Structure formats: structure tokens, C-alpha cells
Amino acid sequence: MSAPEHLALITHRPDGVAVGFLEADVSRPQLSVLDSAPVRGDGIFETFSLANGRPQSLELHLDRFAASARALDLPEPTLAVWRDAIFAIAAHFADVEEAWLKIVLTRGVEAGPAATGSAPEGTAPTGWVYAAPAPDFxxxxxxxxxxxxxxxxxxxxxxxxxxxxxxxxxxxxxxxxxxxxxxxxxxxxxxxxxxxxxxxxxxxxxxxxxxxxxxxxxxxxxxxxxxxxxxxxxxxxxxxxxxxxxxxxxxxxxxxxxxxxxxxxxxxxxxxxxxxxxxxxxxxxxxxxxxxxxxxxxxxx
Ligand code: PLP
Structure with missing residues (x-):
């Protein structure tokens, strides 16, 4: 199966450990307006290429993802879960010569008094994997x-x-x-x-x-x-x-x-x-x- 865009949402426990992922509808809204990504740009990402559905340089990207998480004091990404989600999404692009895939991890939904300025406590991070065909370069x-x-x-x-x-x-x-x-x-x-x-x-x-x-x-x-x-x-x-x-x-x-x-x-x-x-x-x-x-x-x- 190949389609223009695909999305998977990573499921996190409040302590920041990722426990799984679910493929989701890209055309539906998926992110809270209180998430630290839209509100503060407070999160990390990686973008890499898919060659006929094969993630390129995946481990270097995951190492850098983990390093960025440490730099921002985010929970250590549960890489086994991210890898599974990445391969599931990448598989949709087997027939596409060049596609790109983006992974994002944010500090999560800011709620209550924390949303007014101080650091939020105990919120689960938000994470997703998104991919689409690459432009012609x-x-x-x-x-x-x-x-x-x-x-x-x-x-x-x-x-x-x-x-x-x-x-x-x-x-x-x-x-x-x-x-x-x-x-x-x-x-x-x-x-x-x-x-x-x-x-x-x-x-x-x-x-x-x-x-x-x-x-x-x-x-x-x-x-x-x-x-x-x-x-x-x-x-x-x-x-x-x-x-x-x-x-x-x-x-x-x-x-x-x-x-x-x-x-x-x-x-x-x-x-x-x-x-x-x-x-x-x-x-x-x-x-x-x-x-x-x-x-x-x-x-x-
Ligand atoms: N420097 C910056 C600021 C970047 O955003 C990127 C990639 O997006 C790079 C360098 C190149 O990194 P990579 O080759 O891993 O894509």
C-alpha cells in the first residue's frame, strides 16, 4: 500500500517511557493546543530520508535524537518503540523512490498553573512519526x-x-x-x-x-x-x-x-x-x- 502521507502517534506513560504506537489519520487534528510544541517550540525532532521505504542513516538519527533529548532534559526516548513505529510508517513508502520521515518528541501538554509559565510536572511527552514523498531536488x-x-x-x-x-x-x-x-x-x-x-x-x-x-x-x-x-x-x-x-x-x-x-x-x-x-x-x-x-x-x- 502506498499513500501520500502517513502518521503514527507514540503512546507514552506519564514517566516518559514509550509503550507503543498507533497509526493515525493525518487529515484529522491530533495535537492539543496546550502541547509544548505549538505553544513554546519546546521539543526535538529528526528528519531523515526513506529510499524505497528504507530509513537511511537511522541509527545516527536516533543517537542524535537521544542526545537532543538529553540537552533539553526530556525523558530518554524509548528507541525500540520509535524504531518499530518508524519501520511501520516507512513500509508504506516501499514504492516511493524518495520520501522523508520526521520524528518529533515534545515535553507534552502543559496544563493548569504550569501553562502560565513555570515548568510543567508529571505530563507525558507527546511523540509522533510522520512521512510523505520527498520533493524533487x-x-x-x-x-x-x-x-x-x-x-x-x-x-x-x-x-x-x-x-x-x-x-x-x-x-x-x-x-x-x-x-x-x-x-x-x-x-x-x-x-x-x-x-x-x-x-x-x-x-x-x-x-x-x-x-x-x-x-x-x-x-x-x-x-x-x-x-x-x-x-x-x-x-x-x-x-x-x-x-x-x-x-x-x-x-x-x-x-x-x-x-x-x-x-x-x-x-x-x-x-x-x-x-x-x-x-x-x-x-x-x-x-x-x-x-x-x-x-x-x-x-x-
Ligand atoms: N544543521 C542543521 C541546523 C540542520 O537542521 C540539519 C538538518 O536538518 C543539518 C545541519 C544536517 O543534518 P543531517 O545531515 O543529519 O540532516
Missing amino acids: TRARTEGISVAVLDRGLRSDVAATSPWLLAGAKTLSYAVNRAAQREAVRRGADDVVFVSSDGLLLEGPTSTLIVRQGSQLVTPPASLGILAGTTQADLFEAAHLWGLSTAIEVLRASDLMSADAAWLVSSVRHAAPIREVDGVTITVDAELSQGMNDFLRSRRA
Whole structure:
């Protein structure tokens, strides 16, 4: 069976342990208006790709999901239940070449006095798994994307100095990321590369930056308060296929212009070569981009 969208709701006990899941009707309302997700963006998520119904890089995503939960003091996700729900939903997409699947865990329904401001106590978390066919990203993958370089306004040591800003956790609070993408569009670009206020290259709003310097692929370290990318991790493991070495290193804004090639990589769009930075053309490595995207699409796990 294949249909455009599928949903499963995770059943949690009040102590935060997940005990099962139920498939649900996507076209029906399923979320309370008092849930911490719509009200405060207080929760976490992961998005990954399904290749003919096979979840890609599932375990890296689940590890990061658990790390994000720890960063937000959410209950540890019961991964066995999440895995079962993910595979049940993914199975609906066996006939779909590329689909995307999102898992969400929120602090749950805020009720009573807690809804007025203080931290809620004893509420069960809310969780769900949603999947739909992926948009067609052929153009971004082949022709490339233009980016605007935007200051994130945070120093590169933000993760160490201000862990409460949750830099590097995959929280539901993506309004800032969306605003940055709209700013890029206003500047005539497709996407964003963030820099820290002290001038270091960071990541895109929904992607990891990789540059090629000669025969080496380089990406900035997660210690700069950026998300540890699963797509980047998979590409670095495969880099030997293209005769490349890899390094995780601090990069300055000027390193983007002088790179031999650069990409924004992410789970669903995969590898989008950067062809223009703030209106200035940079080289697209079409052959390597195709190699990367072929590899990413063919991942079995
Ligand atoms: N950085 C941010 C802020 C993201 O939101 C994402 C993905 O959505 C990434 C990087 C790329 O991560 P992944 O390759 O695991 O999709």
C-alpha cells in the first residue's frame, strides 16, 4: 500500500517511557493546543530520508535524537518503540523512490498553573512519526544553489559558554532558521551559510557545510555549536571512494570563497553544490556532486 502521507502517534506513560504506537489519520487534528510544541517550540525532532521505504542513516538519527533529548532534559526516548513505529510508517513508502520521515518528541501538554509559565510536572511527552514523498531536488543537486552568508550573532564558543541556548541540539524552535532563509531569498539567494559573530563558518539553517580543499573534504567542528550532521558523517566515511581524505577543522569565512568546491548537505535534499556565495560565482564540482548524491541515495541503512 502506498499513500501520500502517513502518521503514527507514540503512546507514552506519564514517566516518559514509550509503550507503543498507533497509526493515525493525518487529515484529522491530533495535537492539543496546550502541547509544548505549538505553544513554546519546546521539543526535538529528526528528519531523515526513506529510499524505497528504507530509513537511511537511522541509527545516527536516533543517537542524535537521544542526545537532543538529553540537552533539553526530556525523558530518554524509548528507541525500540520509535524504531518499530518508524519501520511501520516507512513500509508504506516501499514504492516511493524518495520520501522523508520526521520524528518529533515534545515535553507534552502543559496544563493548569504550569501553562502560565513555570515548568510543567508529571505530563507525558507527546511523540509522533510522520512521512510523505520527498520533493524533487534534482535541480539543487545538479545545478547547485546560491547562498547568502549571514551572521548568526553567536560566538563560536556559545556551546561552552551558554549551553541553555541549546546550540547543536535539534529543537523544534526553527523560526530563526526559517527567518534566515527568508532573508536569503530577499538577497536573491536560495539558502544560507551561517558564520559565528567571530567570523567562523558554521552550517546552513537545515544543512551541514562541507568544502573541498584539494583532495580533502573539510567540515566545521560540532563544538562550534552546530548540529553534528548525519549526511556529512556518511559522506566522510565514503570519502575514500572518491580518493579524498577528510578533516574536521575550523574554517574562516574567506575559506568558502577560496574552496575548490563547497556543498550544503542534509538528509532529504542530500548534497547541494554551492555555485554562488553572496553573488560571486564559485566552482561546482559536478562529478563529485553526482558521486555524493548517487552514494547517498543508495545507502542501505
Ligand atoms: N544543521 C542543521 C541546523 C540542520 O537542521 C540539519 C538538518 O536538518 C543539518 C545541519 C544536517 O543534518 P543531517 O545531515 O543529519 O540532516
